[in-house]
Amino acid sequence: MENVTIIGLCAAAFTTISFLPQAIKVIKTKHTKDISLLMYIFFTLGVVLWLIYGYCINDFPIIIANSITLSLASIILFMKMKYK
């Protein structure tokens, strides 16, 4: 595997997995006051579009990374809407 591909995969892994500690935090604490609702509305919408884009161009890494991100972002968005 080329070095540049490894950099790209690490980048995708970091930005994808980064939402896991935030999701765990809101599930544990149920505190979401400092989190921006608008951020997670825009972000979740964007990730859905990335997923559609991934399907359109048949790009497996885009589909996988954004499926995981969508699950995590949706949890945070749901908790934000439930516990304002």
Next chain:
Amino acid sequence: MENVTIIGLCAAAFTTISFLPQAIKVIKTKHTKDISLLMYIFFTLGVVLWLIYGYCINDFPIIIANSITLSLASIILFMKMKYK
């Protein structure tokens, strides 16, 4: 421009700009308790790697989108470290 390219650009625009309301919120309130520090450490690292990847493959949209995201994520990370 092809429809699929427009979907990709909208996806990039939404996920990039989504960090703006969160950055504005933490600047205004200085409250960051509910925000995960680990999320923004991982995320900022990931975006730096995306930038390096963009430079390596000479992809202008990746460079532009991730430069904006890096600025916004850095503000949130800085505020999180300053106002725990």
